[in-house]
Amino acid sequence: MNAVKRLIGIVWIALALAAIWFLFTRAMAELSAATVTPDKKIFWYTILPVYTPLMLGMALFGYYALRGEYDRIGD
């Protein structure tokens, strides 16, 4: 089970990085559009600074999992 926990750590790192990439590319596409509304601006200017550090936190969680930090937790 510990081997699975460690291996899946890679998934959390990949997922976090993919989420950051998705958010930034999507934001760039929408904010550079010819008809960008104030609503969209406020949305992306709120979401990016809030979710980017959270996703970095998730990547750190994945890194800890990969290193086996959670091996001895629980059962």
Added chain:
Amino acid sequence: MSVILASSVGTLIEWYDFYIYGTLAPYIAKHFFPSNNLTASYLAALGSFAAGFIVRPFGALFFGRLGDLIGRKYTFLVTLLLMGLSTFGIGLIPGYDRIGIFAPILILLLRLLQGLALGGEYGGAATYVAEHSPDHRRGYYTGYIQTTATVGLLLSIGVILGTKNTMGDATFDDWGWRVPFWISIIMVAISVYIRLKMKESPMFSKIKLKGKLSANPLAESFGKRENLKMVLLALFGAVAGQGVIWYTGQFYAMSFMDKVCNIEFNTVRYILAIAIVAGTPFFLVFGGWSDRIGRKWIMLAGMLLGILTYRPIYQKMLDISSPKAEMIAEKSSTGKAVTVSATGDSTIVTTTLKAFVNGNTYKETKTEKILADKSVAAPKAETKKQLWLSPSNWWLMAFLVFIQILYVTMVYGPIAAFLVELFPTRIRYSSMSLPYHIGNGIFGGLVPYIATFLVEQSKTPTNTTGDPLAGLFYPMIIAGVCFCIGALYLPTRTDKPENPEEDA
């Protein structure tokens, strides 16, 4: 039990204070954030976001640190006072028409203080109650604290509806909306009195006496890998999923009934109130049950049920309130009223009433303004849609919301005990407050906003209404990831006997 009830009352009042702002947002926007002023509108957006979602974790850090340094009792006394005075202050600020831009600025500042106070309150109350509870009943007793957020919402709805129905729509619209803010100060005064009589947590007192308090709780909580990894586990394995289930089951359900189903304002609040009343005892049921079988799988089951059933539940909510149902032709009527003002501007109000085979009734009021001065562009016509459900559909809707609240009780009932048990006494207040307010405030608090955005994004030139259920993807994805992390990494049993000296 008296300790638990006494501390729960204060937390309940804080949630009440926090929610009346949200529930009265349209009135606040009208009096403080006029849409013809860009700066003011921007402040409105910033205030509603910053206070609810971004400021709460900062409050958690600030007051969490204080709580681990000087004690739980005095810290959550300060948060209660801060919240009460900020709320009362909001009710006193003159409108934009009297003091201009200072009105939205003052509102924003007070709202930020509300967010800070809430960030500090919950961790303190949960810790305080848990540290008074016997080991084998911690889930049940902290279940009382867990009811406070939902009951606070119920209380806010009750006070607002009571005030509105007592004084009438016109007076409420004019100044009556301030009354729920003023009432807060009475409730806060009672809570402060109760809290002053409470004693410090026995576990905190014990480690204080032995000189084993943390010198720097924040550095210890988030600077040491041993604790930081548990903070991350709590956030991504439990609280993020709990947050989205909580906000979907209550706030998104309310917003969906309001904006997508177009159900009449009071009806939505009554449906939610009934569902909350029926659901609230289950916080204690699941909290108590978690003492016997462990916290983990109850919380994860709540997330899984949400992921699997949200779409069919919301589809059913849509079906029973859809105006596409067959209409009874002879009961459809349209009326028109034209009024001309002294300036020569005319207002045309067109009212359309419809009755449906399923028993629902529908009213659409379209208000158009035609200006005498043709060189000025006329404002856009406003359309107000109101749907009244038939008795059977009313109860079916309440049942569908109740199911969602049941999921809320599954994820939220045991989580206070779970978080408390994850961290040692000396840094508990700081360590548990931050993941809670990020998970609940940011992941959860953004549900209505992101969900609405996703629905807007699903609109295309060929499908102008979009997919009204597209917004559910956000809570389903977050809960799905959280479920996988929780299932794999969370310990099945966290309810070990407390030993603050060992912890220290």
